[in-house]
Amino acid sequence: MIESLSVTNYYCFKECTTILFTAKKERNRVLDNSFCGFTTQNKINILKLAFLLGNNGAGKSKILSAFDTLQYLVTQIRERKDEPLRYRPFAFDEECLNHPSEIELTYHINDSRYVYNIKWNKNAISEESLKELKTKSSVVLFHRWYDEISDIVKVHFSEKVQISDNESYIISSSLLKNNSVLSTIIKTNISHPLLNSQLLFFMTGFEVVDLNDIDLNEELPDDKTEYNKQLKNIICSFLKSVDTNIMSYEKLKIDVEYPPELLQKLKSLSDKQEAELRMLLRMDEEKHIVNTFHRLEKSAGNRRGRLPLSEQSDGTKEILRFLILLNEAIKKHKTIILDDYSSGIQRNTLNQLLKFFIGASQNSQLIISTQDYSLLDFDIIRRDSIRFLVKDAAAEAHVQSINLSLLHKNSSLRHYVSKMNVYEQLPNMDEALFVELLRMYKNMSEE
Incomplete structure (x- = not known):
């Protein structure tokens, strides 16, 4: 789970800006025993559900893009040392253009707590480090830096890592200035329990997701395994519980006919090129289509109606995608990030989805940036789970949280946030000026 994210000299964040995903000392508005809004890891209460609110252009998407940037820097392999890196420093201060950007992530893997820090510019990763955090101290696991004058990358592993001299040498000699230590683990195929667990976390432990990218025809579970049968039953039961009229669904394999021109092109390629193109187009994977079954009145002459999933409402399909997403987060102990989320799901149903996640999850998180303040009406939302993104007059973005002493626990959270501009989030x-521009527009002469 993720405890905090800090960014410095990154897009609209000039100074070090930290967003915490930890809970404060307050009770949920529903029973803690059934729907506790946080998980305690290593004596720290980490929120299962967190919200980022703010005006357009306030920095919500930019701070969440740091998760994507981290995965890009940490896990992708660059074969050439002259390959430039993604580098977006604060644009409105010339000094910032000559300084590295920096991201720091504090996170938990099982019973251990870590902080990873990376600094980079367009040409190189200037420094990175990994520490294990103890209750009152920290242990450096590795520290890597780039000497620009001598054009040499150096890395030091502490005794805690227990890495052999040979493995340390292989990593050091293979490390390019624009590759991370952990990506070099992939490149050199070194098997090291601690370093591999860190790499796995950065590859699969968190993900920025667009719900529209989920292909329901492929992602909905079928009846082939006992687990899939149970999950399908859970999904169908949820649909019934929120009154969608859907009883069940079927997932059928279909044959895909590819254009003759494509098949002819494949024949002209080498075996390797053909395999790569087939993989890119997912040609060798099974393709499916889903049909839903509905309750019908007896007077309709049939007690069960069949309808292609493609003809379902956008809201129903969004419910299904949300359920698939939540299952992925829960089962893989993953942090899922939804950026600029605006739901087409009916409010009571969305409340039930979030409630399902809170009740079923243990070591997983859902981070949502949104401008949909109606979400704050849900009884599952904690006051300490709200983060505001605001920009000042110098175009610098900052993060703020609700001062719990200013808002009674029984007060309307939605009214407070959407009406009271305490944190300048509106x-x-x-x-x-609006009246004047409207007048100007009406008086414009048509050419």
Whole structure:
């Protein structure tokens, strides 16, 4: 689970800005025993569900993009040392353009707590380090830095890592200035329990997801395994519980006919090129289509109606995608990030989805950036789970949290956030300017 994220000199974040995903000392608005809003790991209460709110352009998407940037820097292998890195420093201060960007992530893997820090510019990763955090101290596991003058990358592993001299030498000699230590583990195929667990976390432990990218025809579970049968039953039961009228569904294998031109092109390629193209187009994977079954009145002459999933409402398909997403987070102990999420799901149903996640998850998280303040009406939402992104007059973004002493636990959270601009999270509307521009537009001459 992720405890905190810090960014410095990154997009609109000039100074070091930290967003915490930890809970404060307050009770949920529903029973803690059944729907506790946090998980305690290594004596720290980490939120299962967190929200980022803010005006357009306040920095919500930019701070969440740091998760993608981390995965890119840490896990991708660059074969050439002159390959440039993604580098987006704060643009409105010339000094920042000559300084590295920095991201720091504090996270938990099982019973251990870590902090990973990386600094980089367009040409190189200037420094990175991994520490294990103890209750009152920390242990450096590795420290890597780039000497720009001598154009040499150096890395030091502590005794805690228990890495052999040979493995240390292989990593050091293979490390390019624009590759991380952990990506070099992939490149050199070194098997080391601690380093491999770190690499696995950065590859699969968190993900920024677009719900529309989930292919329901392929991702919905079928009846082939006992687990899939049980999961399918859970999904169908949830649909019934929120009154969708869907009783069940079937997942059928279909044959895909590819254009003759494509098949002819494949014949002209080498075996390796053909295999790569087939993999890219997922040609050798099974393809499916899903049909849903509905309750019908007896007067309709049939007690069960059949309908292709493609003809379902967008809201129903979004419910299904959300359930698939939640299952992935829960079963893989994963942090899922939804950026700029605006739901087409009916409010009571969305509340049940979030409640399902809180009740079923243990070591997983859901981080949502949104401008949909109606979510704050849900009884599952904690006051300490809200983070505001705001920009100041110098175009610098900052993170703020609700001062719990200013908001009674029984007060309307939605009203407080959407009406009371305490944290300057709402746009400052200039009505006089609006009236003037409307007048100007009406008076524009048509050419």
